[in-house]
Structures are given as structure tokens and as C-alpha cells.
Amino acid sequence: MNILPLPQTVPATSRPQVLSGELLKLLTPVEGLISVGQTAQAEVLSLKQADQTFQMLLKVTLDSGRQTTVQTTSNQPLAQGTTLLVTQPSAGNLAVTVQQAIAASVATLTRLDIAQLPVGTLLQGKVLTSQVLPQVPGQPMVFRSMVSLLNTALSGSTLSIDSPQPLRIGTLLSAQVQDAQTVKFVPLSSRQEQLAVTRQLVDQQSRQGSLDGLLKLLQNLPPSDQTSVELRSAAARLLAGLPDVQQLSTLKGLAQALVSSGVFLESKLLTGQNPTLAPDMKGDLLKLVAQLTQGLPTNTSFGAIIAANTLAQAMPNFVRNALGMLGQVSAKPSPTAFPLPERLLQSAEGENDLEHLLRLAAAAVSRLQSHQLSSLEQTGVTADGRLMSTWQLEIPMRNMQDIVPLQVKFQREDAPEKEQPKERREEREPKQQLWRVELAFAMEPLGPLQIQAQLIKGSLSSQLWAERPYTASLIESNLSGLRDRLLSAGLNVGDLDCHLGTPPQGPQTRLDQRWVDENA
Structure with missing residues (x-):
């Protein structure tokens, strides 16, 4: 649905008051509902x-003190929650005077508080009413609608909107805040996929579990009647594909680990590649799941669990239902915080070893899919026109006898293209790109660590966080050596700092924040 940006709405202070002395018609006439003069x-x-x-x-x-409900009709709409003073001139009518002091706080909003809803905020709502306003000679036709907001702190409030096009009653709309009295509609078709991704991401994260719990059990998988040769082969293939710290310290080894992390499995399949030719974390997990499912008794319910955790089966359903999920999605908090928290699943009562292993494998698939969906949700065009691309993944790496999950997030920010004269287009400068990298892992004896870095025009800045005081002090004492190594690699090094604790998590996503303003 293509809707033009809205013109500025008329401020509430300049609008003529309506319904002062307006007669509301009772659908069912009531004699003596309100006494004469009362x-x-x-x-x-x-x-x-x-x-x-x-x-x-x-x-x-x-x-x-007695209360009753009555059905009325009127030529003018009143927002839900509006408080009125009414009298009854006749059995079939009510006379209304709007109590301005009360109605101001609950009636239809005619402007937005930018401090509460900053520019760029996405509003989602449902159209309640639509009526054409009296046309001014020489001016285009204007339609006034009342829209019930479904998200943000104003959820449940009613917004009055003037639009050059009529809005169909019952339509679900998305719009971005431009200023206190202007919003720009976003065609719902372009939001459908993101709404579906958000809903599926919430579901996947409720089922996900940490990878290391499964991998540690597979390392000690004993031969038994329940573990077939095919199952042990699938487990061995999964473990053999895990990189070690030495491999990740080389450029080629790191690139191979990223490709094999499972985040690109669907992309490989779409391009016709055979995923069995090289290790792939998600592909190997799905093979393990298939072998575990075959080994379960026929009356088990774990096949349904696996089906619920398989994105390929969930995808058509959540895309078809995206329109109906709009209100549900907006009411839930965004689950894209980085890193994903550790989540260990305990064995359920009456659950045998094979069933527990299958549940851990299904949870591991959901964890990888949570990273994939987080990447999709954080990819798009920002409010100021910059294109943000995100790749979020998790690599279990070997550190001697331990398996350390390494969570990684890459973000590339492309500046919007500027219009240039046709004769100068061939000489245009390459796009300026800002890269962000985030790492999160816990390695003994250092404990949990998080690293954030950004690179623009060959200049690197980085912030490190350690949760243990000893680790923070150790890193602080080695920052000068790190700076020297970065300089020798040809980089211009800006801030390098280490902090005790964890990175702050504000109300906004990282898409709306910059650690360093290069233009300051």
C-alpha cells in the first residue's frame, strides 16, 4: 500500500472544538436515564x-453512583477513553460537552512528544475511522483518520492523522516519526518480512540452548545399543569441524571458520553448492538430529520438537501470518541483544540419554538460527538513509581440552549515495564504509570477555570489557603492545581502552548508535 508522506497536522490549539452541544443518538431510546437539569x-x-x-x-x-452502558451514534468520532459530561434532552438523545481538562490527557493525540518518540521511531497502528474533511477551494482533498497505536510507550493511545489519501478502516499501518506533527508511512509489504523475522526470532530464542553443553556430551559419547555407527559418525564429523585457537589466529583459518559456522548454509543451498563437501556447523547438526530421531522409539514426541525447531518448516507459516502478528510482535521486547546469554538445558525427569541428547541438538540448531535471524533483523536502512548490513554467528573453538563458544558480530555501515552531476559519475569516490566488530567469549582463567572495535578509513578504535579485575588489569598493562602490533599492521590506531564489567546496554539498538563520531 503506497501512502504519501503526511502533511503537518493542525495543532490541537487551533482546531475548532467539536461536539459542544452535539446530540448523540441512542440506538435504544431510554426514558429518564438522566433527570431533567442533571x-x-x-x-x-x-x-x-x-x-x-x-x-x-x-x-x-x-x-x-449507578453505572450503565448505552450505545450511541454520532457524526463525529471520539477517541476511546474520552470523558464527557452528558445531559438528556429527550428519550432518544444525549447532549454532550467535552471536559477539556480531562479529555486533554486521554483524547486523540494531535502531536507527538519527540523526547518520548525520537525522530525515526517506527509506529505501528490500526485505523479506526476515516472521514473526508470539508475541501478548501484550490487545496487538495484531505482525509482525517483516527489510528490506535499498537507499540511504543503510547500503546493504546489514539492518534489523529491527516492524509492526502483515505486510509481503509481496519488496516494495519507502519509509519516513521519525522517530527512532532509529521509521520511517513512505510508500505506494509516492505515490513512484512521483518515482522515475521522478529516473531520467529522470539520463538527461536525461547527454544535455544548453548552449543558447548551438546558438544561436551558428544566428546564423551559411549558406545551402546542406542548409539548406532551412523550416529557416532555424525557426532565425529561435527566435532572434527571445530577449529582451534591456532587456526583462528590465521587469516585463512578464520575465514574458513566463518564459512563453516552454519550461518551461510541456506545461502550455499540456494547457489547450488553441496554442503556435504565441507564442514558446516548447522548442516552437521541437522544430520546429527536426523540420526538421533531414527534411534528414538516410535511413540516418542521428540519428532514434533525437531519439526518445531526447523526453520525450513516454520518459514511459510510465519510469513503467511505476518500481517496478523503485527500487534503481538510490537508488544514484545526486541531480542537482538548481543551476545546471546548462556543457556544450559538439564535432563528432564524420565528422559533417557538419547532423548536428552536430541533435545540439546535441537536447542543448538535454534541457537544458530537465533544468530541468523538477529542478522536479518539488524540489516536494513537506518532513519538517516545509511545501509546497515549485519552478520552474527557463533564459532565453538577448541582451547586444549575445553570448547569455548566464540560469538561474533560484524556490521557494515554504508553512507547514503549522494546525487552527482552525470558528467562526474565516473569520477565518484568509492563509498565510505564503517565496520564494527564485536566479540564475546569466556576462556579460563581470564573469564568472560567482550570486545568492540570499529574501523573507518584505516583508523581503528576499540573497547574491551573484562568481568574479572585480574583480567582487566592484565589487559590494561598490555594495551601498549597491542597498539604497536596494530600500527605495524598499517592501521591508524585511535582509542584503546579496557573496562571492568560488561558493555552498557541502552534502550536503543546498536543500529542507532556510534561509539566514536568521526565528524566531531
Whole structure:
């Protein structure tokens, strides 16, 4: 649905007051509901448009304290939650005066608080009403709609919008905040995939489990009647593909580990590559799952668990249902925090070893898919037109006898293209790219570590966090040596700092933040 950017709405202070003395018609006439000369307080419980009139359910509170609900119709809409003072001139009508002091806090919003909803904030809502305003000679036609907000701190509030095009009642809309009185609609078709990804990401993260729990069990997998030759072969292939610290310290070894991390499995399949020719973490996990499933009794329910954890089977469903999920998605917090927390699954009561191993393997697949979906959710165009690409993955690496999960996130930020004269397009400078890298791992005796670095125009800046005081002090004492090695690699080195604790997690995602403003 293509909707043009909205014109500025008229400030509430300049709008003529409506419904002052307006007659609301009772659908069912009630004699003596309100005594002559008396007033009663009424609250709008619901609003529904029928052609050019509006049906409202009112809760009327009489002076005696008795409450009743009545159905009314009106030529003008009132937002849900609006408080009114009503009188009854006749059995079939109510006369209304809007209590401005009360209505100001609950009635329709006519402007946005930029401090509460910064520019670029995505609003999601449902159209409640739509009516054409009296046309001014020489001016285009304007349609006024009331939209119920489904997300942000204003969820449940009603926003009054003026648009050059009519909005169909019941439509789910997405719009970006431009300023206090302007929003720009985003066609829902372009948001459908992201909404589906967000929903699936929430589901996957509720099922995911840490990789090291599974891998440690596979290292000590004993021969038994339950473990077939094929199962032990699948486990051996998975373990053989794990890189060690020495391999990850070389450029070629690191590149191979990234390709084999499982994050590119679907991409390999789409391009016709055979994933069995080289190790692939996700592919090897799925083969292990297949072997474990074959070894289970026929009456087990674990086949359903695996089906629920397989993205290929979930994908068509969540894409088809994306439109209906809009309100559900927006009500949940964003699950894209980095790194993914450790989550160990304990053996359930009455569960045999093979069933527990299968549950761990399914949780490991979900963890890899959580990284893939996080990459998709954090990839797109930012509010100021920059293209952000994200690759998030996890590499279990060998460190002597231990297996250390290394979580990695790469982000590339491309500056928006600037229009240039046609004769100068061949001489245009290459796009300026900003790269960010985040690492998270826990290696004994250092404990948990997180590293954030950014690279632009050959200049590198980095922040390190250690949760153990000894580790933070050790890193601090070696920063000068690290700086020298980076300089010898041909980089310009900016800030290099080490902190005790963990990186701050603000209310905004990393897509909206820069560690260093290169233009400052």
C-alpha cells in the first residue's frame, strides 16, 4: 500500500472544538436515564465507524453512583477513553460537552512528544475511522483518520492523522516519526518480512540452548545399543569441524571458520553448492538430529520438537501470518541483544540419554538460527538513509581440552549515495564504509570477555570489557603492545581502552548508535 508522506497536522490549539452541544443518538431510546437539569459523567469504551457515522459505547455514571452502558451514534468520532459530561434532552438523545481538562490527557493525540518518540521511531497502528474533511477551494482533498497505536510507550493511545489519501478502516499501518506533527508511512509489504523475522526470532530464542553443553556430551559419547555407527559418525564429523585457537589466529583459518559456522548454509543451498563437501556447523547438526530421531522409539514426541525447531518448516507459516502478528510482535521486547546469554538445558525427569541428547541438538540448531535471524533483523536502512548490513554467528573453538563458544558480530555501515552531476559519475569516490566488530567469549582463567572495535578509513578504535579485575588489569598493562602490533599492521590506531564489567546496554539498538563520531 503506497501512502504519501503526511502533511503537518493542525495543532490541537487551533482546531475548532467539536461536539459542544452535539446530540448523540441512542440506538435504544431510554426514558429518564438522566433527570431533567442533571448531568452525568460518561466515558467512551469503544468506537466503530459505520459508513459516515460513528457508533460509540458509553459507560454512564449517574450522580447516585449507578453505572450503565448505552450505545450511541454520532457524526463525529471520539477517541476511546474520552470523558464527557452528558445531559438528556429527550428519550432518544444525549447532549454532550467535552471536559477539556480531562479529555486533554486521554483524547486523540494531535502531536507527538519527540523526547518520548525520537525522530525515526517506527509506529505501528490500526485505523479506526476515516472521514473526508470539508475541501478548501484550490487545496487538495484531505482525509482525517483516527489510528490506535499498537507499540511504543503510547500503546493504546489514539492518534489523529491527516492524509492526502483515505486510509481503509481496519488496516494495519507502519509509519516513521519525522517530527512532532509529521509521520511517513512505510508500505506494509516492505515490513512484512521483518515482522515475521522478529516473531520467529522470539520463538527461536525461547527454544535455544548453548552449543558447548551438546558438544561436551558428544566428546564423551559411549558406545551402546542406542548409539548406532551412523550416529557416532555424525557426532565425529561435527566435532572434527571445530577449529582451534591456532587456526583462528590465521587469516585463512578464520575465514574458513566463518564459512563453516552454519550461518551461510541456506545461502550455499540456494547457489547450488553441496554442503556435504565441507564442514558446516548447522548442516552437521541437522544430520546429527536426523540420526538421533531414527534411534528414538516410535511413540516418542521428540519428532514434533525437531519439526518445531526447523526453520525450513516454520518459514511459510510465519510469513503467511505476518500481517496478523503485527500487534503481538510490537508488544514484545526486541531480542537482538548481543551476545546471546548462556543457556544450559538439564535432563528432564524420565528422559533417557538419547532423548536428552536430541533435545540439546535441537536447542543448538535454534541457537544458530537465533544468530541468523538477529542478522536479518539488524540489516536494513537506518532513519538517516545509511545501509546497515549485519552478520552474527557463533564459532565453538577448541582451547586444549575445553570448547569455548566464540560469538561474533560484524556490521557494515554504508553512507547514503549522494546525487552527482552525470558528467562526474565516473569520477565518484568509492563509498565510505564503517565496520564494527564485536566479540564475546569466556576462556579460563581470564573469564568472560567482550570486545568492540570499529574501523573507518584505516583508523581503528576499540573497547574491551573484562568481568574479572585480574583480567582487566592484565589487559590494561598490555594495551601498549597491542597498539604497536596494530600500527605495524598499517592501521591508524585511535582509542584503546579496557573496562571492568560488561558493555552498557541502552534502550536503543546498536543500529542507532556510534561509539566514536568521526565528524566531531
